[in-house]
Amino acid sequence: MRLTRRTLITLGALVGLAGTGLAGSSVMGTGSANARVVAGRPRAGTPAETWIQWGADPERQTGQLFLPDPQHWSGADPQPTYPVIMFIHGGGWTDKSGPLYCEAAARDLARYGVAVWLPTYRGTPSPGGWPMTFQDVSDALDHVARLGEHADFRPDLDRVHLTGHSAGGHLAAWVAARDQLPASMPGGRNPHDDARLSVRSTTPLAGVLDFEKAVNEDNDQWVVDVMGGRPEELPELYRALSPIDRLPMDIPVNVLHGKADTVVPVSTLRDYISKHANTGNAGRVVLMDGVEHNDWVDIHHRAWAVAREVCLASVGTGNR
Numbered sequence: 001m002r003l004t005r006r007t008l009i010t011l012g013a014l015v016g017l018a019g020t021g022l023a024g025s026s027v028m029g030t031g032s033a034n035a036r037v038v039a040g041r042p043r044a045g046t047p048a049e050t051w052i053q054w055g056a057d058p059e060r061q062t063g064q065l066f067l068p069d070p071q072h073w074s075g076a077d078p079q080p081t082y083p084v085i086m087f088i089h090g091g092g093w094t095d096k097s098g099p100l101y102c103e104a105a106a107r108d109l110a111r112y113g114v115a116v117w118l119p120t121y122r123g124t125p126s127p128g129g130w131p132m133t134f135q136d137v138s139d140a141l142d143h144v145a146r147l148g149e150h151a152d153f154r155p156d157l158d159r160v161h162l163t164g165h166s167a168g169g170h171l172a173a174w175v176a177a178r179d180q181l182p183a184s185m186p187g188g189r190n191p192h193d194d195a196r197l198s199v200r201s202t203t204p205l206a207g208v209l210d211f212e213k214a215v216n217e218d219n220d221q222w223v224v225d226v227m228g229g230r231p232e233e234l235p236e237l238y239r240a241l242s243p244i245d246r247l248p249m250d251i252p253v254n255v256l257h258g259k260a261d262t263v264v265p266v267s268t269l270r271d272y273i274s275k276h277a278n279t280g281n282a283g284r285v286v287l288m289d290g291v292e293h294n295d296w297v298d299i300h301h302r303a304w305a306v307a308r309e310v311c312l313a314s315v316g317t318g319n320r
Contacts, residue, residue, distance in 0.1 A: 038308055063117060066110035079154050086118075093123050093171075104297075106162055115153060137171045137175050166275075166283065178247055209255070216231065217265075260292045273285055
């Protein structure tokens with residue numbers, strides 16, 4: 001069975017995933033870069049932008065906050081409440097990477113009435129890598145609760161969602177499952193912390209979701225660098241940080257990937273997609289013909305129209 005981006009199937013029909021026989025589901029049409037309504041949320045106004053230093057490092061522990069235009073979205077409330085999407089940038093987990101290339105996509109989401117938090121983090125080879133990169137991403141997620149200190153709004157802590165691209169897609173899948181980790185690890189749950197922030201969904205875009213296959217089949221040196229070794233050298237660490245070993249999760253995990261991706265080949269996701277379906281994990285799996293790695297953050301590309309709709313559908317309608 002050949003599936004195109006217009007084919008609609010349910011997760012229960014995701015079969016035949018052994019080997020390279022990947023199936024995929026597309027759950028909506030291609031959409032438009034300037035769609036007036038997406039997932040029941042109207043497009044309106046020009047987002048406000050605020051630069052934030054959330055940690056001690058003024059270069060790496062910073063971020064951009066994009067807020068819906070108050071003239072259209074505040075309802076005349078001086079402190080409106082908005083759901084939040086934390087958008088994690090990629091770039092191979094390297095210290096040379098940054099969120100600039102994701103700003104247009106983050107800004108586009110904010111036009112539909114969602115606060116978007118776009119943080120950066122310490123990367124490899126220094127001062128990041130394990131464990132610093134992972135601690136930073138977990139801390140940036142916790143900073144969502146303090147975003148109202150930097151701008152005139154209240155983050156809806158019951159409606160926090162994640163997305164991320166490439167290495168950021170991995171981090172969005174990993175940090176969404178941080179409560180599964182022991183307290184001794186970055187992001188690990190402290191059993192005495194009852195007020196810890198949780199997320200409602202995660203949507204990795206072109207993410208690295210199976211570290212072992214990425215290294216052994218795609219020779220992904222970036223994974224080796226951020227981990228500090230290969231799977232056979234650090235098996236327990238790989239199990240803790242590879243998203244495939246966090247399934248099933250109790251939140252929707254939406255997997256969006258291009259079949260023409262040569263940076264993170266879709267073949268390295270075959271076991272992840274199979275486990276996602278076989279465990280009954282909620283969420284959508286969308287594999288798009290002809291879509292390359294960076295198309296997911298190109299706001300003029302049909303892939304972004306799909307990604308935007310999946311993210312906004314996860315958020316739901318309304319601000320409260």
